[in-house]
Amino acid sequence: MDSEDGGKGEAQGCSEDPAGSPLEPGPKLPSVSSAHSGPKVNIKEPEKFSIRDRDNKVLVLDGEILRAVPDKRYILPETFFIIALHVRSAHQEKGSPIHLAVSKGELCLCCNKEKGQSQPSLQLKKKKLTHLTVQKEPALQHFIFYRCKVGSLSTLESAAHPGWFICTSCDAGEPVGVTDNVGKRKHTEFLFRKVCKAAVSPSEVSE
Template identity: 30%
Template sequence: MAGPPPPCATLLVFTLLFLCTEAEGFAALQTKVFKYRIWDMDQKLLYLRNDQLVAGHLQGANAALEEKVFWVPNRSFAQARQPVILGIQNGTRCLASPAAPRPTLRLEDTDIRALPRAGDASAPFTFFRSYKDGMWRFESAANPGWFLCTSARAHEPLGLARGPDATRVLDFYFQLC
């Protein structure tokens, strides 16, 4: 009959568990946040107005209103779909689109670096990137077939649409700052 493990074996097990836990925590702290500019194919930039993200032509002094987009990869989803979580204001406010028959887009106060660890609960914050002819599209993970869009008219809120039409623009330029 085997007795208890020797003290050095127990210490080794606890040390390995501690190191694994520390490594996971360190990896979570090391989530790289990328800073990009985003504008639609009609050259409308994103900015905040009345706590909504809108797209419009910003010129002169108004150019300083442009919101930079911060993003992190979301490894909870198939990497082939290029899943990302998008936010503004250094990643403290993230775009969210909870599952719904007619989905809407909103800003939620949350830390962009914490969301990739949320697994399936991060779906409302996740968008799948696709690239074609120099332009990007962002499909909602929680609402398949719905894409991030701007209005064809300037200074309207960012939203979601099923596809491009005369009133919605789904194609964006996405450039590292």
């Protein structure tokens, strides 16, 4: 998932928020302590959400690529496993630090700049969410995103690359990426919808 060029694009706003959205404004997430405070962490069960952008496109997993597609009856939104963190280096004014994972908690979202890249990109790393939470900083930084509430929506800013936000394109079917040019044909605000426990059992998170 490549990041978007911060210098290109037009003003964001392909459509307004759908009226009467059944989505929840973003319930509180269970939290865990960062591993740097000790070798053991009391890990709670992750919260599970589906995520959609301001165009009402839902995020789905296509192979190992996240895409934003129109919400249709036959589309099954990807379930995101989310754990809130307590980290000493967190900037509270940016929001709540979290880890996000898909594919039953086995692919973790990561914002990283590979060797030779001029800017970071959004990646899915084959790391189990339950294992990720016991690692120490700074190894965790690329996997931490600040969830900041904007009304009933939330932005997701990279902790490792301040000013870069998870985003979707105004064009359907495009990969989810990151951008540092907020408001330029990219949606950076998302609605989180709680996934009921009956739909995804706790045993689906790999140990």
